[in-house]
Amino acid sequence: MPLRYRAPRGTQDILPEEQPYWDYVREAAQRLCRLFGYERIDTPVFEVAALFIRTTGEATDIVQKEMYVFKDRGGQEMALRPEGTAPVCRAYLEHGLASRPRPLRLWYWAPIFRYDRPQAGRYRQHHQFGVEALGDASPAMDAEVIELLWRFYQELGLEGLSIHLNSLGDDRCRPRYVEELRRYYQGRLERACPDCQARYHRNPLRLLDCKRDECQPLVAAAPPITDYLCQECLGHLEDLKEHLKALDIPYVLNPRLVRGFDYYTRTVFEVYPPQEGAQSAVGGGGRYDGLVEGLGGPPTPAVGFGTGIERIIMNLKRQEVAIPPAPRPQVYVAWQGAEARLPAVRLASQLRRQGVAAMAATGDRSLKAQMRQADARGIPYVAILGPQELAQGTVTLRRLADGHQETVPQDQLATRLMV
Numbered sequence: 001m002p003l004r005y006r007a008p009r010g011t012q013d014i015l016p017e018e019q020p021y022w023d024y025v026r027e028a029a030q031r032l033c034r035l036f037g038y039e040r041i042d043t044p045v046f047e048v049a050a051l052f053i054r055t056t057g058e059a060t061d062i063v064q065k066e067m068y069v070f071k072d073r074g075g076q077e078m079a080l081r082p083e084g085t086a087p088v089c090r091a092y093l094e095h096g097l098a099s100r101p102r103p104l105r106l107w108y109w110a111p112i113f114r115y116d117r118p119q120a121g122r123y124r125q126h127h128q129f130g131v132e133a134l135g136d137a138s139p140a141m142d143a144e145v146i147e148l149l150w151r152f153y154q155e156l157g158l159e160g161l162s163i164h165l166n167s168l169g170d171d172r173c174r175p176r177y178v179e180e181l182r183r184y185y186q187g188r189l190e191r192a193c194p195d196c197q198a199r200y201h202r203n204p205l206r207l208l209d210c211k212r213d214e215c216q217p218l219v220a221a222a223p224p225i226t227d228y229l230c231q232e233c234l235g236h237l238e239d240l241k242e243h244l245k246a247l248d249i250p251y252v253l254n255p256r257l258v259r260g261f262d263y264y265t266r267t268v269f270e271v272y273p274p275q276e277g278a279q280s281a282v283g284g285g286g287r288y289d290g291l292v293e294g295l296g297g298p299p300t301p302a303v304g305f306g307t308g309i310e311r312i313i314m315n316l317k318r319q320e321v322a323i324p325p326a327p328r329p330q331v332y333v334a335w336q337g338a339e340a341r342l343p344a345v346r347l348a349s350q351l352r353r354q355g356v357a358a359m360a361a362t363g364d365r366s367l368k369a370q371m372r373q374a375d376a377r378g379i380p381y382v383a384i385l386g387p388q389e390l391a392q393g394t395v396t397l398r399r400l401a402d403g404h405q406e407t408v409p410q411d412q413l414a415t416r417l418m419v
Contacts, residue, residue, distance in 0.1 A: 010116075010124025012310075020326045021313045026109060028155045029129045036148050038105040038131055043087035045111065049079035055086040055291055057203065057262030061195075066114040080113035083261065084130045084306055085288065086295075092134055093297045102135030112306075121280075121311035130285075130306035134292065137301035139236050142267045142287060143243035149271065149283055149305050150249050156312065157321040160274035161282070163250065166225070166257035167237040168205070170265050170289070173230035178204050180223050188218055208258045224255030236266050263288040267303065273315050282315060283307025329359040330417055331397075332374035336367045336386035344385045347395070347410060354414040375400050383413060 007013055014022060033040070049069050056062050068080040081087060088106060091097070097104055112128050131148060133141050146163065153161055168174060181204045189197055192207070193215050199206040208219055229237065244251055251269075259268050270284035285305025292300035316323065331351065335344035348360035359379065361370045367384070374382045384396040395413055398405045408416050 008124070010118040012123060016326070018313075020323050021316060022309070023326075024323050025129070025156060025309055025312055025316075028152060029107070029109065032148060032152050032155060033107045033131070036105070036144070038107040038133075038148075041088060041091060041106045041108055042110070043081070043084075043091055043108070045113075046078045046080050047087055047090065049077040051086050051090055051295075052079055052082055055089070055261070055263050055294060056083065060203070060206065060260055060262060062114065062260060066116050068113045068115055081110065082112060082114050084108055084110055084112065084128055085132060085261075085263070085291070085304055088132045088304075089134075089292050089295055089297075089302070092292060092300075093295055098135070098298065098300065103141060104134045105131070106134070107131040109309075121308065121314040123310060126311075127309040128306045129309060130304060132302060132304035134300055134302040136303075137289065139239035139243055139267075141301075142240050142303050143247060143249075145285065145303050145305055146244065146251075146269060147247050147249060149285070149307065152307070153271065153282070153312075156316065157319070158273070158282075158312070158315055159319060162252055162272050162274075163269055164254040164257050164272065165241075165244075165251045165267070165269045166254050167229055167233055167266050168258060168264055168268055168286075169225060169229050169233045173228055173233055174205075174225075177223075177225050177228035180228065181205070181207065184222055185218070192218060203262070205258055206260075208256050209260055219256055222256060226253075226255040233266055240267060259284060259286055261288075263291040263294070265289045269305075271307075273318075275315075275318060280311070282311045327357065328378045328380075329357040330379070331356060331358050331381040331383050331413075332370070332377070332379045333358055333360045333383045333385065334367055334370040334374070335361055336384060339387065340385040340390055343390060347383065347385065347413070351414055351417070356414050356417050371398075371400075381417065383408075 049067065052067060053063050062082050067082050070078055072078050088108065107130065109129050110127065112126055113124065115124055116122065118124060131145060133145055150163065169177065182200070185192070185200055185204070185207060189200055191214070193210065193212040196207050196210050196215055208222060210219065257268055257270060264286045266287045268286035270281040272281055283305055285303070287303040289301040292302060333344045333348040335341050345360050348358040351358040365373065371382055380400060382398045382400060384398065389395050393410055394407050395410050396405060397408050397413070397416065
């Protein structure tokens with residue numbers, strides 16, 4: 001009989017055997033954020049749609065094609081969160097976080113929703129680990145954020161990654177480059193994909209972000225934005241490069257790198273694994289000095305990154321990185337004879353209160369079947385309670401690996417298992 005219901009296309013169920021990967025990545029993120037002094041923030045799964053339209057840009061693919069937009073029962077247009085930065089900036093303004101010591105260092109772990117073509121490591125519901133540092137315009141802040149991301153990948157054991165770095169300039173120097181980019185594409189537009197032909201009129205900078213094969217030669221020959229940076233933006237980039245050198249963080253200067261959001265200014269970066277090309281970035285970010293002000297707040301320089309968890313896990317598997325296994329109960333409490341059933345339940349409960357992971361047998365299985373269940377779950381010890389053990393206040397402790405058996409007083413069992 002065919003299944004009536006399945007997970008929606010572009011989503012996945014994270015089964016118990018996959019959870020060790022998620023725990024491993026999440027624990028590394030938490031550990032690094034503590035070391036760097038970042039505090040956690042969680043924002044709602046959905047926001048007013050206008051927040052993302054205003055910050056991400058009406059001409060971006062996210063707004064044009066990928067946002068999950070719906071009207072609530074009050075008729076207000078809402079959107080499932082397609083990225084993590086704008087909600088953090090909204091919360092920064094709403095809760096007066098600008099009054100706290102600056103720069104304010106924040107991090108999040110959140111589901112992200114984009115109606116995109118499902119592909120390896122990228123789902124319509126995926127998850128991101130991200131950080132945002134608000135209130136500091138210095139290249140040192142950019143370097144800190146990049147260092148945190150780089151250290152994160154190193155902590156996970158990923159190898160062969162490369163950081164691509166660029167500057168998009170600012171409102172003073174970028175317009176001149178955009179006009180030059182228009183001139184470059186003007187006589188070549190018929191060779192571009194339909195999406196790029198539309199981008200040419202809506203937002204020419206997005207032309208460099210196209211991943212279609214037919215557009216790659218055009219992107220490769222496009223004029224580099226670094227030739228058009230003003231002195232301030234060029235100085236910011238050079239200073240950042242010096243900081244990265246001091247931190248021993250390798251990078252590739254990629255003057256045609258752009259990101260998919262309109263709010264970026266100056267620094268942008270992406271991190272790629274060795275196996276794939278431009279569509280495989282495991283993470284990236286940049287500086288967005290005008291975003292908070294664009295939401296009605298004061299001028300607030302800021303920089304951050306986001307990295308996709310599913311894509312990280314895909315690369316951990318490809319590189320065969322050893323992941324700590326999921327913790328198992330240390331002991332399985334089995335019983336023999338109806339009178340031992342409730343004492344076995346009480347013993348398992350007592351062990352848990354003493355800090356020992358324990359599982360109690362359930363149902364009416366025979367002792368032999370209970371032993372098989374413990375072995376199938378990978379539990380190393382079985383504590384057996386039967387009429388004789390109840391009479392003597394003891395438990396028979398069996399080590400399943402070699403069948404070794406010993407008698408232990410019940411009140412000393414927890415101590416014995418902690419040895």
